[in-house]
Amino acid sequence: MRWSKVFNTRKLAGSPLEAAKKIVVFGGGSFGTAMGCALARQKPDLEVVLLVRDPYLCKDINQLHENTRYLKGFKMPPNVRATTHAPEAIVGAQYAVHAVPVQSSRAFLQGIKEYLPSSVPIICVSKGLEVGSGQMMSELIPSALERKQPAVFLSGPSFAKEVMQNRPTGVVAACKDAKLARTVQALFASPTMRVNTTTDVVGVEICGALKNVLAIAAGIVEGMDLGHNALAALIAQGCSEIRWLAEKLGAKPTTMSGLSGLGDIMLTCYGDLSRNRSVGMRLGRGERLEDIIASSSQVAEGVATAGVVVGLARKYRVSLPVLTAVAQVLDNNLTAREAVFHIMNLPQIEEA
Numbered sequence: 001m002r003w004s005k006v007f008n009t010r011k012l013a014g015s016p017l018e019a020a021k022k023i024v025v026f027g028g029g030s031f032g033t034a035m036g037c038a039l040a041r042q043k044p045d046l047e048v049v050l051l052v053r054d055p056y057l058c059k060d061i062n063q064l065h066e067n068t069r070y071l072k073g074f075k076m077p078p079n080v081r082a083t084t085h086a087p088e089a090i091v092g093a094q095y096a097v098h099a100v101p102v103q104s105s106r107a108f109l110q111g112i113k114e115y116l117p118s119s120v121p122i123i124c125v126s127k128g129l130e131v132g133s134g135q136m137m138s139e140l141i142p143s144a145l146e147r148k149q150p151a152v153f154l155s156g157p158s159f160a161k162e163v164m165q166n167r168p169t170g171v172v173a174a175c176k177d178a179k180l181a182r183t184v185q186a187l188f189a190s191p192t193m194r195v196n197t198t199t200d201v202v203g204v205e206i207c208g209a210l211k212n213v214l215a216i217a218a219g220i221v222e223g224m225d226l227g228h229n230a231l232a233a234l235i236a237q238g239c240s241e242i243r244w245l246a247e248k249l250g251a252k253p254t255t256m257s258g259l260s261g262l263g264d265i266m267l268t269c270y271g272d273l274s275r276n277r278s279v280g281m282r283l284g285r286g287e288r289l290e291d292i293i294a295s296s297s298q299v300a301e302g303v304a305t306a307g308v309v310v311g312l313a314r315k316y317r318v319s320l321p322v323l324t325a326v327a328q329v330l331d332n333n334l335t336a337r338e339a340v341f342h343i344m345n346l347p348q349i350e351e352a
């Protein structure tokens with residue numbers, strides 16, 4: 001039995017996991033913590049250091065072995081620790097997992113750039129587009145660091161809580177340097193984590209960013225109780241819109257049907273654990289965005305990314321009715337009800 005049409009015969013010389021002694025994780029939120037713990041479980045003498053901002057959370061992680069703010073009730077492996085001190089977190093690390101929300105990533109990276117050697121690969125798990133520049137993380141990282149830095153983009157259907165529970169998960173590691181993608185594959189691959197590789201960085205990144213916007217739309221439909229037919233039609237249309245934009249950006253069609261595309265779209269649009277979907281559900285039930293954001297301690301990247309998508313649609317001259325309607329609802333230019341009415345009354349089309 002095999003997962004792929006083709007066998008990957010290329011082997012890495014030596015095991016990256018065996019060679020790794022220390023890995024730093026930027027951002028001790030839910031996903032940084034979960035991925036740090038997934039690595040730590042692989043090798044008990046690997047040092048995994050979470051770089052966090054809050055000294056109280058740092059103390060809890062080190063004394064209680066629990067991330068009491070973002071993953072309450074889950075014990076962390078003893079070889080995971082936290083610090084608020086960037087130079088100490090980074091020194092000697094062979095890899096850096098970047099799990100800081102996209103909109104905070106530029107300032108964060110500028111702040112740590114002098115401590116991070118330019119040879120240390122960044123494994124970026126953040127999904128979204130930067131407001132203002134419109135950049136993807138693969139553009140933002142070199143722009144913020146003002147230099148080239150090896151970077152791999154790890155994406156796919158992977159709720160932090162389920163990774164923390166060590167439940168089966170599949171992700172994809174994207175890097176133009178196929179060897180580095182295979183190195184990251186070997187680092188994270190375990191009996192409970194499958195890691196595919198690809199060189200289609202743009203495809204993986206754009207799918208990861210746009211599925212968050214689509215999940216908000218799916219939540220709106222759910223919150224308005226429009227039914228299963230409406231939800232399925234919306235997600236199918238959203239998939240087409242993501243494909244249209246992804247193709248313009250040069251993404252490969254296979255990425256769209258893979259883990260970072262269809263896989264993550266299904267997870268986030270249907271899965272109860274999605275923060276983006278729950279923002280949409282609350283909007284669909286009539287709550288105001290300000291109140292939703294004020295009552296949530298976790299990031300829903302689709303909220304900021306939605307506005308960027310409007311600019312991309314204009315720039316690449318592609319019509320994205322569902323994805324751009326999300327921005328209109330978030331900006332209070334349309335109510336959820338008006339957005340649905342508008343989309344349902346667009347001209348009937350031939351499928352493309």
Ligand SMILES: NC(=O)C1=CN([C@@H]2O[C@H](COP(=O)(O)OP(=O)(O)OC[C@H]3O[C@@H](n4cnc5c(N)ncnc54)[C@H](O)[C@@H]3O)[C@@H](O)[C@H]2O)C=CC1
Pocket residue numbers: 027028029030031032033052053070099100101102104105107108125126127128158159160161297298299301
């Ligand atoms: N939670 C999940 O299931 C998954 C999340 N992701 C992505 O991972 C990224 C991080 O998400 P989560 O960990 O879930 O977010 P979170 O909301 O749980 O935590 C965010 C973390 O980033 C830190 N942070 C925020 N601004 C910062 C700054 N300026 N400097 C340093 N640290 C800062 C926060 O203190 C917090 O520790 C997002 O882009 C998200 O889309 C990807 C896959 C799954």
Ligand SMILES: O=C(CO)COP(=O)(O)O
Pocket residue numbers: 127156157158159160212215264267268273274275276277299300301
């Ligand atoms: O990206 C995710 C799972 O793959 C997490 O989605 P949310 O940010 O909507 O919770």
